[in-house]
Amino acid sequence: MLKATQKYNTIIVTAFILWIKTYIIYKLSFNLPTTDWKQELILFINPMSSVLFSLSLVFLFSKRIRNRVTLIIAFLLSLLLYVNTLYYRFFNDFITVPVLFQTNNVGDIGNSLLAQLYWYDIFFFLDLVLLYFVFKRQSFQPVAVKKKNISKVLLTALLLLIVNIGLAEIERPQLLTRTFDRELLVKNLGTYNYHVYDLLLQSKTSAQKALADNVDVIEVKKYTEKKSAAPNPDFFGLAKGKNLIVISMESTQQFVIGREVNGEEITPFLNDFIKESYYFNNFYHQTGQGKTSDSEFLIDQSLYPLPRGAVFQTHPLNEYYGTPEIIKEHGYYSAVFHGNNKSFWNRDIMYKTVGYDNFFAEQYYTINEENRINYGLKDVPFFEQSMKYIKALPQPFYARFITLTNHHPYKFDEEDQMIPTYNTDDPIVNQYPVTVRYTDHAIEQFIQNLKDEGIYKDSIIILYGDHYGISENHDEALEQVLGKEITPYENVKLQRVPLIIHIPGQEGKTISKVSAQIDLKPTILHLLGIKTEGVHFGTDLFSKEHKELAVFRDRSVVSNELIYTDETCYDRKSGKQLSSESCTEIKEKGLQELKLSDGVIYGDLLRFMELAKNS
Ligand code: GP9
């Protein structure tokens, strides 16, 4: 007698393979550390519910194509994992809905993404090819559409989801309100559920504007007015009527200042320029997913960027009251210069909203094979070609320059190499000083040109790093370079970027106060002799009342005495771990500021400012 052959249900086989694959990818692609077996268990089971929910869609299709649909669903889930992996390799973060709509940037990011592709990435999809052939065999049958089967799949998925969320809630109370911490969300809910949750958040923030009214802005105004610092009479108006030149130095971290590779300085020009400028060596970047554009937002608006996505992309039509608009009322002309396409980070739209008079982007420059690298025009020709436009600007002007060459993956042409590379196993870390050195040289030439044209003596020049250049993915190599272990405490300190303020006629001085990008707007306005009004979360760096507080988008906070990060409190200077209560005050202050600032953007609250003034 023939024994009936065992039948395998394709949906169960696929679910099992996707589940295990997802777990393996968690382990290999992302950094999701677990501290005990319970956390590991949550990580292990969390893909299962969403895999089953997704696969249950096959019940909607006829038996003939059910196996094909199963494979398509498996492919889409695998693609989601792969896209997340690529994004993570570059940004060390998970994708959010607003990020997906940043299509303007996709072309340029191509280069950086290409550097993230590896041959072994085919393993992300190899199982699907195997399944395709296996499903051709008689013994693999699509699941039958029966009430019993449907409820089995859906109930199992639901049960797994409840167990998952239950366990996660025990491990991490208030998980779902800690939306800023994407690593935690993915760790506890899984990548697929995380994306569903992110979609829900998106609809919530979209609704926030409709519900906002003028009362909401009063609380913000009260807070920022109380916080604001009176100008220091020695500095107020020191640069009145002078031109303002601001240079955003791409990916330039503070640790390169004064550092050498094989006895050669990485930033010889900046090291000298610092000696005749105010140099802030405890100045922190505060950017989030919007990277360079977030730093621009912080500097011009003195508001925090958003916890998800880039505010330039998500809220470009809000009401703002930033530096370009304010100084226009004082007779200034404003312009931004950047050797990349104008729509990257939605700049062309945002700059119009915030009141820039002109944006000199790609189309103003001659860019060819010889003078372009990575994202666009190299810094030396960028500054050279900008000179003719600067000379023609009506004075006084506010001109902001965004450098580009020192951008991940730190590519350079041989003829531009002025310093040896580092010698670790990590090409990103190795190449970094070479492109930093190149930008240093470009800035040196630019300053010389400004001197030759007689503009220098009538201008205050501010240079700052926009955000980190070496992400945590490269800690191992960076540890070798810095000669120390990168603990969470050290990681916070690595978020320092240089800030150099050069004022004609003033001597050089290093200032070690804790400061951050959010402080630049009031500092600049006071230097120009303009009283600050409206909403700004930062405080003037030269004021005697300057508040030493740097709040990061991941909710780390640095104060004069303390560093709070990763739910741990440290003494800022010694790095000694302190009781968590010691940080309660700065932690809460940080939370409060982020909440108020996010409310301003989500609710578009500055449109009520006039109303709020009269109330
Ligand atoms: C793109 C440049 C780089 O125009 O500003 O942006 P980033 O990737 O650093 O945000």
Ligand code: MN
């Ligand atoms: Mn940048």
